[in-house]
Amino acid sequence: MAFGDYDDAAEAAVLGLVPAVVIKDVPSNSTVVGVPGRIVKQEGKEFPGMRLDHTNLPDPLAQALDKLQDEINHIEGEMKKHSEGLKK
Numbered sequence: 001m002a003f004g005d006y007d008d009a010a011e012a013a014v015l016g017l018v019p020a021v022v023i024k025d026v027p028s029n030s031t032v033v034g035v036p037g038r039i040v041k042q043e044g045k046e047f048p049g050m051r052l053d054h055t056n057l058p059d060p061l062a063q064a065l066d067k068l069q070d071e072i073n074h075i076e077g078e079m080k081k082h083s084e085g086l087k088k
Contacts, residue, residue, distance in 0.1 A: 026032055031041040040047055 024037075026037075027039070027042055029043050030039050032038065033040050
């Protein structure tokens with residue numbers, strides 16, 4: 001069982017579906033995530049660099065497709081310039 005929000009198992013809240021072993025004390029009113037566990041929130045305040053907002057994660061596939069589209073647009077622009085130069 002994963003524990004957070006409380007510093008002993010008797011008062012712990014389950015934070016996930018994956019079983020975990022807690023080997024260090026967790027401060028009261030804290031949220032711990034990951035393997036190894038890290039405190040990401042304590043007393044309602046988030047730690048810098050630790051974000052729990054998973055709805056706005058970057059999409060590497062969309063980023064790669066955007067980059068490819070930019071390259072296609074650039075090549076098409078160069079081809080258009082070249083073909084216009086041949087017409088003159």
